[in-house]
Amino acid sequence: QKEVEQNSGPLSVPEGAIASLNCTYSDRGSQSFFWYRQYSGKSPELIMFIYSNGDKEDGRFTAQLNKASQYVSLLIRDSQPSDSATYLCAVNQAGTALIFGKGTTLSVSS
Amino acid sequence: NAGVTQTPKFRILKIGQSMTLQCTQDMNHNYMYWYRQDPGMGLKLIYYSVGAGITDKGEVPNGYNVSRSTTEDFPLRLELAAPSQTSVYFCASSPPGTFEAFFGQGTRLTVV
Numbered sequence: 001q002k003e004v005e006q007n008s009g010p011l012s013v014p015e016g017a018i019a020s021l022n023c024t025y026s027d028r029g030s031q032s033f034f035w036y037r038q039y040s041g042k043s044p045e046l047i048m049f050i051y052s053n054g055d056k057e058d059g060r061f062t063a064q065l066n067k068a069s070q071y072v073s074l075l076i077r078d079s080q081p082s083d084s085a086t087y088l089c090a091v092n093q094a095g096t097a098l099i100f101g102k103g104t105t106l107s108v109s110s
Numbered sequence: 111n112a113g114v115t116q117t118p119k120f121r122i123l124k125i126g127q128s129m130t131l132q133c134t135q136d137m138n139h140n141y142m143y144w145y146r147q148d149p150g151m152g153l154k155l156i157y158y159s160v161g162a163g164i165t166d167k168g169e170v171p172n173g174y175n176v177s178r179s180t181t182e183d184f185p186l187r188l189e190l191a192a193p194s195q196t197s198v199y200f201c202a203s204s205p206p207g208t209f210e211a212f213f214g215q216g217t218r219l220t221v222v
Contacts, residue, residue, distance in 0.1 A: 006152075032209045043200055043213040044153070088152060092209045097143050097168060098202075102152035 002027040006089050006101035015110045019076040023089030023101055026070070032092040033065055035074045037085045038103065044088055048074065079108045112136050116201050116214035123191040123221045131186040131217050133201030141204045142184040143211065144168075144176065146197040153200065159184055191221045 003026040013019045021035075032051055036044035050056045050063040050072070062075040072091075076083055086103040117132045135142065140161045145153040145168075155168030159178040173195060175187040184203075188195060198218050202211040 004152075008150075034210065043216050044211075045213070046210055049208070049210055090211070097141070097155050097158040098204075098209065098211050099155065099169075100145070100153040 002030075002091075002093075002099050004089055004091055004099050004101035006087075006104050008102055009105040010107050011104055012107045012109065013079050015079060015081060015108055017079050017108075019079045019083065019106055019108070021074040021076075021087050021089075021104050021106065023072045023074075024070055025072070025089075025091045025099075027091065027093060027099075028067075028070065029093045030070075030091040033063070033072045034090040034092070034098065035061075035063060035072075036088040036090060036100075038088055039085045047087075076106075079106075081108050081110050084108045114201055114203055114212055114214035116199075116217050118217060119215065120218050121220070123188075123219065125191060125193065125221060127191050128187070128189050129191070131188070131199055131201070131219075133184045133186070133214060134182050135184075135201075135203040135212075136182065137203060137205070137212065138181060139203035139212075140181070140206050141209065141211075142178065143202045143204075144174070144184070144186045145200045145202065146170065146195075147200060147216075148197050156186065156199075188219075193221050195219065196221045 089101040090098040143158040144156040157176040201214040
C-alpha cells in the first residue's frame with residue numbers, strides 16, 4: 001500500500017514568517033511530487049511540482065525533495081493571511097495515479 | 111477553456127438509489143481520476159484511467175463503477191447508495207509526462 005504522510009496540524013505562523021510543511025512517502029519508485037493548496041469548500045489547486053532532488057523555487061514558494069530520505073517539503077516565505085489553507089502533498093509513480101496525503105492545515109495570523 | 115467540468119455540484123440521494131456523476135475535460139488529457147474527500151481528510155482515489163478503454167481501481171473502489179469510452183468523459187456510477195458514500199467527489203485529469211492533476215469543482219453528495 002503506497003502511503004503519503006503529512007502532519008495534519010494546524011500549523012500556525014504569524015504574518016511575514018516562514019511556514020514549513022513536510023511530507024514523507026513510502027514508495028521508493030515515486031517519480032513526481034506535487035504540492036496542492038485547498039481552500040475550504042474549494043477544489044485543490046496546484047502550487048508546485050518537483051521531480052529531481054534539491055530545491056525548486058517559485059516566488060515565495062520553495063519545494064525541497066530528498067529521494068534518499070523519501071521526504072518532500074514546502075517552504076512559504078513571507079506568509080500572508082491569504083496563505084491560510086490546507087496543503088496537500090501528492091506523489092506519483094509513472095503510469096499510475098496521484099496518491100495524496102491527508103493534508104496540513106496552515107493558519108497565518110495578521 | 112472549461113478545463114474539468116463536473117455535474118451535478120450538489121445531490122441528495124436516498125439509500126439504495128443510483129446515480130452517475132459526470133466528468134468531462136477539454137484539455138485532451140490521457141489520465142483521469144476520481145477521488146473522494148471526507149471532512150478533514152485528504153483525497154482517496156476511487157478509480158483512474160490512463161486512456162480511453164482503460165480503467166483501474168484505486169484505494170476505495172467498492173460501491174462504484176467507471177467507464178472511459180472517450181478521452182473527454184469519465185463518469186462515475188454509484189449503484190446502491192449507502193450513507194458511507196456521503197462525501198465530496200472530485201474528478202481530475204492530467205497529461206502524460208508531467209502528471210500535474212487539474213481538478214473539477216467537485217460534487218457534494220449526501221446519502222440519507
